Amino acid sequence: xxxxxxxxxxxxxxxxxxxxxxxxxxxxxxxxxxxxxxxxxxxxxxxxxxxxxxxxxxxxxxxxxxxxxxxxxxxxxxxxxxxxxxxxxxxxxxxxxxxxxxxxxxxxxxxxxxxxxxxxxxxxxxxxxxxxxxxxxxxxxxxxxxxxxxxxxxxxxxxxxxxxxxxxxxxxxxxxxxxxxxxxxxxxxxxxxxxxxxxxxxxxxxxxxxxxxxxxxxxxxxxxxxxxxxxxxxxxxxxxxx
Numbered sequence: 001x002x003x004x005x006x007x008x009x010x011x012x013x014x015x016x017x018x019x020x021x022x023x024x025x026x027x028x029x030x031x032x033x034x035x036x037x038x039x040x041x042x043x044x045x046x047x048x049x050x051x052x053x054x055x056x057x058x059x060x061x062x063x064x065x066x067x068x069x070x071x072x073x074x075x076x077x078x079x080x081x082x083x084x085x086x087x088x089x090x091x092x093x094x095x096x097x098x099x100x101x102x103x104x105x106x107x108x109x110x111x112x113x114x115x116x117x118x119x120x121x122x123x124x125x126x127x128x129x130x131x132x133x134x135x136x137x138x139x140x141x142x143x144x145x146x147x148x149x150x151x152x153x154x155x156x157x158x159x160x161x162x163x164x165x166x167x168x169x170x171x172x173x174x175x176x177x178x179x180x181x182x183x184x185x186x187x188x189x190x191x192x193x194x195x196x197x198x199x200x201x202x203x204x205x206x207x208x209x210x211x212x213x214x215x216x217x218x219x220x221x222x223x224x225x226x227x228x229x230x231x232x233x234x235x236x237x238x239x240x241x242x
Contacts (some may be wrong), residue, residue: 006033006103007082009073012090013040016049022088023053027094033099036076037090038069041229046090066157067175074161078170085161094158098198102160111194113165113186115151116158120197139180142223146230147187152195154180165191180222184230 008026023035041063051057056092058072070087077085084106088094096118106112119136139154147225156178161169168189174181186193 004032004083004150006031006076006084006086007073007080008033008035009077009085009087010035010037010088010090011040011069011073012037012042012046012050013044013063013066013069014044014046015090016042016045018092019046019090020049020053021094022090022092023050023055026088026099026229027054029096029099029102031099033086036073040064040066040124041144044228051187055183065170065175067173067178068179071175074173075170076164078166081164083163085166087157087161089157093201095199095201098158098212100160100161101196101198103160105194105196106160106162110192112162112191114160114161114194114196115153115156115183116198116200117153117156117195118200119152120195139222139226142226143180143184143187146226147184149187151183151193154183156200158198159201169241174225176221176225179223186225188230190231227228 001117003224010019010022010026015022019037023037026033026035035050035053035054035055037047039047039050039057039059043062045057047057058076060072062071064072067088070222073087074085084103086102088096094116102114119140135151136155140151143154144150147181165186168191169182172185172189174185182192
């Protein structure tokens with residue numbers, strides 16, 4: 001039974017169609033979760049719908065992108081004293097019913113950061129387009145090499161964090177296509193990383209902006225960012241563990 005209070009960080013931009021269902025689904029898990037939606041300067045009714053569904057809404061005055069929105073939520077979790085946090089996207093892709101599975105390694109004291117992976121054991125049904133599949137594999141192998149630990153899904157935004165990981169990412173979180181680099185930051189900072197197999201949905205609304213050409217650009221840009229990140233020194237936050 002999970003009793004520790006948890007902050008569910010949900011970055012959202014122009015998600016008025018999906019966000020109400022996302023908030024309601026998280027609250028329906030019965031876990032001790034406070035849903036925190038970070039509205040990244042949406043011009044639609046994202047903030048109003050999220051608030052009506054029962055979330056605390058942090059409204060950013062201008063658009064900072066996914067990395068900045070996530071870091072805003074994690075700083076809130078840090079400052080409000082949460083010992084656990086989870087991150088879910090605002091488009092309905094992540095299945096809130098998987099949260100107990102995601103949190104289990106934290107509760108057992110086995111990890112500081114848990115990635116909900118679509119490919120951890122090969123049993124998942126998620127089949128990304130070819131360009132995205134290539135990018136996922138390239139990043140997984142590169143992060144595994146640079147971080148010296150096997151990682152299967154570095155582009156997953158479905159994660160659970162203990163206090164040490166919250167402290168780390170509140171201070172150090174990449175802002176441009178952040179998930180891949182954040183995994184490397186965690187490993188290079190000495191945090192214990194675990195992966196669990198989860199199911200994910202396709203987007204509940206809207207469409208991805210990543211075309212084939214953008215996928216190629218993304219692979220090149222993030223690869224360079226990872227190589228630069230691998231040369232940096234990151235703070236060791238083991239002392240933040242309870």
